[in-house]
Amino acid sequence: MDERASDGERVRNQPRRTSGAGAAGFDSAIGETLVPADELQRRVRDLAAEISRDYEGRDLVLIGVLKGAVLFLGDLMRHLEVPCEIDFMAVSSYGSETDSSGVVRILKDLDSSIEGRDVLIVEDIIDSGLTLHYLLRNLRARNPASLEVCALLTKPERRRVDLPIRYVGFEIPNRFVIGYGLDYAQRYRNLDYVAVLAQTDQAQAGA
Numbered sequence: 001m002d003e004r005a006s007d008g009e010r011v012r013n014q015p016r017r018t019s020g021a022g023a024a025g026f027d028s029a030i031g032e033t034l035v036p037a038d039e040l041q042r043r044v045r046d047l048a049a050e051i052s053r054d055y056e057g058r059d060l061v062l063i064g065v066l067k068g069a070v071l072f073l074g075d076l077m078r079h080l081e082v083p084c085e086i087d088f089m090a091v092s093s094y095g096s097e098t099d100s101s102g103v104v105r106i107l108k109d110l111d112s113s114i115e116g117r118d119v120l121i122v123e124d125i126i127d128s129g130l131t132l133h134y135l136l137r138n139l140r141a142r143n144p145a146s147l148e149v150c151a152l153l154t155k156p157e158r159r160r161v162d163l164p165i166r167y168v169g170f171e172i173p174n175r176f177v178i179g180y181g182l183d184y185a186q187r188y189r190n191l192d193y194v195a196v197l198a199q200t201d202q203a204q205a206g207a
């Protein structure tokens with residue numbers, strides 16, 4: 001009985017996998033497109049070129065922050081022209097529905113030591129900045145040779161702590177966004193573009 005329900009639901013509730021205006025019509029939670037797929041890909045390629053220049057001859061480790069950074073990290077590393085390793089962390093931020101508190105729990109730690117290595121944190125989006133602030137402090141204590149941040153999106157209006165973000169894909173307004181790794185209630189990560197969540201009354205609930 002559960003299987004019956006879940007199969008039907010899954011198909012009905014999935015957004016389209018392809019991009020474009022069609023997907024917006026398919027699922028009413030998907031609002032206006034903020035960054036179309038081709039623009040994302042162009043910017044990711046530019047960031048990869050910049051990172052390739054900066055990290056030439058160094059010992060680069062990309063640290064993806066699960067789960068939101070998965071698509072971004074995958075596309076970014078595909079275009080890097082320097083050797084790199086990847087590792088992942090998963091964190092969860094305590095707080096109210098709308099705001100992270102800055103108190104962060106590590107759900108999955110790195111597999112390997114980063115001591116003496118050139119670490120680049122790859123994040124989907126910086127909102128208040130509190131999660132990243134914690135991560136930077138935590139990783140700095142492990143004595144990497146260098147520690148920088150590459151974020152696909154930032155919402156400068158929401159920032160509560162000042163952070164050194166070396167590479168930024170796009171600055172966006174204070175809207176709750178989904179797609180290209182970003183979720184609302186764990187869905188919509190598979191969209192290949194970034195859209196605004198249409199139900200704005202729920203819009204802040206996903207951090």
Ligand code: IMP
Pocket residue numbers: 068093099100123124125126127128129130131132175176177178182183184206207
């Ligand atoms: P911060 O600690 O407030 O900077 O929270 C950052 C985290 O909240 C991000 O890594 C995302 O997981 C999540 N987040 C913040 N804004 C959005 C959004 O607009 N859409 C989806 N997730 C978001």
Ligand code: MG
Pocket residue numbers: 065066067068069123124125
């Ligand atoms: Mg995140």
